[in-house]
Amino acid sequence: MNQTATLPSPPLPGEKRLENIRIVLSHTSHPGNIGAVARAMKTMGLSRLTLVNPKNFPDDEAMRRAVGADDILQRATVCDSLDAALADTLIALAVSARHRSLGPAPRSAREAAPEVLELTGSGEVALVFGNETSGLSNFEVQRCQRTVFIPANPEYTSLNLASAVQLICYELRQAAFDGNPPLFTKAIPFASPRATHEDVERFHAHLERVMIATGFLDPQQPKRLLPKLRRLFARTQLERDEINILRGILDAVEKRIGH
Amino acid sequence: MNQTATLPSPPLPGEKRLENIRIVLSHTSHPGNIGAVARAMKTMGLSRLTLVNPKNFPDDEAMRRAVGADDILQRATVCDSLDAALADTLIALAVSARHRSLGPAPRSAREAAPEVLELTGSGEVALVFGNETSGLSNFEVQRCQRTVFIPANPEYTSLNLASAVQLICYELRQAAFDGNPPLFTKAIPFASPRATHEDVERFHAHLERVMIATGFLDPQQPKRLLPKLRRLFARTQLERDEINILRGILDAVEKRIGH
Numbered sequence: 001m002n003q004t005a006t007l008p009s010p011p012l013p014g015e016k017r018l019e020n021i022r023i024v025l026s027h028t029s030h031p032g033n034i035g036a037v038a039r040a041m042k043t044m045g046l047s048r049l050t051l052v053n054p055k056n057f058p059d060d061e062a063m064r065r066a067v068g069a070d071d072i073l074q075r076a077t078v079c080d081s082l083d084a085a086l087a088d089t090l091i092a093l094a095v096s097a098r099h100r101s102l103g104p105a106p107r108s109a110r111e112a113a114p115e116v117l118e119l120t121g122s123g124e125v126a127l128v129f130g131n132e133t134s135g136l137s138n139f140e141v142q143r144c145q146r147t148v149f150i151p152a153n154p155e156y157t158s159l160n161l162a163s164a165v166q167l168i169c170y171e172l173r174q175a176a177f178d179g180n181p182p183l184f185t186k187a188i189p190f191a192s193p194r195a196t197h198e199d200v201e202r203f204h205a206h207l208e209r210v211m212i213a214t215g216f217l218d219p220q221q222p223k224r225l226l227p228k229l230r231r232l233f234a235r236t237q238l239e240r241d242e243i244n245i246l247r248g249i250l251d252a253v254e255k256r257i258g259h
Numbered sequence: 260m261n262q263t264a265t266l267p268s269p270p271l272p273g274e275k276r277l278e279n280i281r282i283v284l285s286h287t288s289h290p291g292n293i294g295a296v297a298r299a300m301k302t303m304g305l306s307r308l309t310l311v312n313p314k315n316f317p318d319d320e321a322m323r324r325a326v327g328a329d330d331i332l333q334r335a336t337v338c339d340s341l342d343a344a345l346a347d348t349l350i351a352l353a354v355s356a357r358h359r360s361l362g363p364a365p366r367s368a369r370e371a372a373p374e375v376l377e378l379t380g381s382g383e384v385a386l387v388f389g390n391e392t393s394g395l396s397n398f399e400v401q402r403c404q405r406t407v408f409i410p411a412n413p414e415y416t417s418l419n420l421a422s423a424v425q426l427i428c429y430e431l432r433q434a435a436f437d438g439n440p441p442l443f444t445k446a447i448p449f450a451s452p453r454a455t456h457e458d459v460e461r462f463h464a465h466l467e468r469v470m471i472a473t474g475f476l477d478p479q480q481p482k483r484l485l486p487k488l489r490r491l492f493a494r495t496q497l498e499r500d501e502i503n504i505l506r507g508i509l510d511a512v513e514k515r516i517g518h
Binding site for chain 1: 295301302303328410414415417422425426433438442
């Protein structure tokens, strides 16, 4: 989009870019929704909230619903017009479920997010959400340069305001980190290293001995029992600790039956 | 995942697949959240809700918050154990922000969604959400075969229960339709066909005449005015109606200045 002849500035890290996104709520009726929006924003690393003529704000219900995101409410800007709310932004995107014959061509949240993030490298970008019941007016949509929609169930598109903000902010966070946002804790998926080929083979030999000793497996009529067990354990990709547990069970069985 | 030797059944359409997903809420404290979850599910085309020991249900606040998704509440199943809630499912996924050293390896919602949708071709899949404050217990997570997380802001991971359901259902809907879910109405981005090359050239010639007539453009000193205007209008990709409007303005100017 940037058509100037200047060299592009180096990309900002994801967190910094998200700070350049302004969430604008126009004519919100329920203060609880404003609090829920603050919470939704903060879970995705956004912090700038601007309110255009909210019905009640500041408000206790908004604070209550913000649950730890009250810093965003405290720093929220209240304006009496959409133009004031969009002051100093590079571009504004209207979030709207309705398609209109005039106004900018609509794109889905997932399609729009990368462009928004790219623009945040040059300045602030606004995402504008309308009233809970009536949405954005045509006047408001025409003040924006883009329209974004959330692809909802065509039979029931009634997204809660905070849910809509949540989904948009989620897509922006995904785009800010190219689908790999930093996590709270590193995953520790397994407590034990993978078993080696030899470990697994020794386990299968042990299992076979015990099955024969217990009379479950007739070595003259093995049918497809052994390959079936091999397939099962191949899928589980056994760990070393697990092999130890399984062989411990087999040992105990052997002891019990006197082998 | 399907390891049986039978031929795979033909894939179900997206809507049918979403009907095979069961949202399980365990020990939900606030009935309002149950209603908000029903609404979130319905916006993404999900319909099966199962509640394990909800504190209050059925409840007026749940109905109020469901706003048109009360059919989902009416058909909700209430169970007294997670095992009962998971009866007849093929697989269960625990939705949890906390990573645990035991339990299944966690994957992000976006990574997990395609596998969930693939499994819905063979039967029901459950997604399990814990209590608003304490989340899922280790016991509950170990009843599931997978863990899914929503990549939230590491400084503030406090997603509202309905928001978490909303994001997961959104990713499932995206996966059900390979990123192209059907929309409420077809977009009608523009009311008029694109202008042809000749239309645009006639407009530029007209604009140049008027700029000269008004004294704004000195043909002896044109500087870079014309290429700059060409670049501007090249970016906008003018439509036929827009050309007519712009040339109408130029006509009016010419008439007014007596050309």
